[in-house]
Amino acid sequence: MTIYTNMPIELVLSGVDQPRQADMEIEIDGVLMQVAPLNATSGTIVRLLRSPLQAYLNPAYAPGQLIQYHPVIPPRTNWDAR
Amino acid sequence: MTYMNDSGFSNEQEPGQPTEAPNTNNQAPPAVQTINQLGQMTTPSGEDNIFCMSIIGQIEGHLVLPPQNKTTKYEHVIPQIVAAEQSRSIEGVLIVLNTVGGDVEAGLAIAEMIASLSKPTVTVVLGGGHSIGVPIAVSSNYSIIAESATMTIHPIRLNGLVIGVPQTFEYLDKMQERVVRFVTSHSRIKEEKFKELMFKTGELNRDIGTSVVGPDAVKYGLIDAIGGVGEAIRKLNQLIEAKRQAMSSEGSSPIQ
Numbered sequence: 402m403t404i405y406t407n408m409p410i411e412l413v414l415s416g417v418d419q420p421r422q423a424d425m426e427i428e429i430d431g432v433l434m435q436v437a438p439l440n441a442t443s444g445t446i447v448r449l450l451r452s453p454l455q456a457y458l459n460p461a462y463a464p465g466q467l468i469q470y471h472p473v474i475p476p477r478t479n480w481d482a483r
Numbered sequence: 484m485t486y487m488n489d490s491g492f493s494n495e496q497e498p499g500q501p502t503e504a505p506n507t508n509n510q511a512p513p514a515v516q517t518i519n520q521l522g523q524m525t526t527p528s529g530e531d532n533i534f535c536m537s538i539i540g541q542i543e544g545h546l547v548l549p550p551q552n553k554t555t556k557y558e559h560v561i562p563q564i565v566a567a568e569q570s571r572s573i574e575g576v577l578i579v580l581n582t583v584g585g586d587v588e589a590g591l592a593i594a595e596m597i598a599s600l601s602k603p604t605v606t607v608v609l610g611g612g613h614s615i616g617v618p619i620a621v622s623s624n625y626s627i628i629a630e631s632a633t634m635t636i637h638p639i640r641l642n643g644l645v646i647g648v649p650q651t652f653e654y655l656d657k658m659q660e661r662v663v664r665f666v667t668s669h670s671r672i673k674e675e676k677f678k679e680l681m682f683k684t685g686e687l688n689r690d691i692g693t694s695v696v697g698p699d700a701v702k703y704g705l706i707d708a709i710g711g712v713g714e715a716i717r718k719l720n721q722l723i724e725a726k727r728q729a730m731s732s733e734g735s736s737p738i739q
Contacts, residue, residue, distance in 0.1 A: 402544065402545045402546055402586065402588075402642070402643075403586070403587045403588075403639060403641065403642060403658055404546075404584070404585060404586055404587070404642055405584050405585070405586075405587045405590065405614045405615045405639050405640075405662070406541065406583050406584030406585055406613065406614050406615070407583055407584055407613040407614050407635040407637060407692075408541075408583045408584070410640070410642055413541065413548065413549075413552060414548075414549065414642075415549060415551070416549035416550070416551065417546075417548070417549050419549070421550075448556060448558055448559060449559065449562075454562060454565060454566045454569060455566055455570070457559065457562040457563045457565075457566045458534065458563060458566050458567065458570070463559065464554075464556050464559055
């Protein structure tokens with residue numbers, strides 16, 4: 402791996418050893434994507450992991466685009482059974 | 484509004500338009516109605532036969548770069564090129580570059596993919612097309628650089644652990660040769676000139692190398708012309724038209 406850039410390499414790589422928040426995988430419209438969470442309800446696309454070829458031409462699925470989602474909490478108690 | 488009938492505009496309303504216009508403009512095309520009623524119009528949707536791809540910041544390859552870098556990821560760009568090649572509606576690709584370089588292998592992969600596209604391609608260098616951005620800039624059918632844009636041509640440096648043996652230098656030379664060979668075979672610049680720019684001392688490029696500004700890039704034969712987006716679109720449309728004519732004169736039909 403060789404980085405060929407006119408930027409100082411120490412600037413490019415600074416923080417490479419810092420721990421990062423784990424990404425998550427989300428599937429939307431048949432597009433499986435890696436998303437970096439920003440907060441509880443939104444994140445940015447890191448990369449598409451599995452998708453139809455045409456999805457790569459869709460600007461909405463470009464890396465860096467914002468994705469909105471909401472947590473779904475499954476019911477924990479079945480009240481009818483009590 | 485008598486010119487409407489003479490100019491052959493369609494009087495049909497677009498779906499979703501109100502059927503009763505509040506004034507006498509109901510014969511006018513929707514765009515003219517909007518201008519008259521609201522003093523503005525929505526931009527007509529352009530022909531989407533051109534796909535625009537922008538390559539900005541660092542070209543990210545095998546290593547995920549820290550978040551302070553703006554990156555173009557090759558695992559996204561490469562399928563985009565494949566999709567553009569495969570698409571029936573896309574007839575030409577415009578590549579806009581403003582990059583500081585990045586991973587050698589990712590950059591060369593993108594450059595090779597652009598060079599092997601069967602559809603007309605035009606690259607525009609705006610701001611900068613440095614280091615590994617240089618092979619990408621020259622990979623298209625026609626390259627354009629903004630007058631103020633620069634391209635830094637400098638030697639490759641090894642990152643990480645370097646073993647102090649002569650083979651290290653041979654390896655480095657081989658890596659450099661890949662870039663030199665690609666650039667000289669896809670542009671009019673001679674190898675001697677490119678290497679002269681690469682190893683030039685006395686310029687303020689950290690140690691050695693050259694900042695080639697727009698007009699000089701054209702003078703050295705690295706880039707085809709000075710210009711911007713207007714020139715790029717015009718040239719791309721010319722290339723698309725030339726390809727259409729060549730295909731129709733051959734009597735060949737697109738592959739089904």
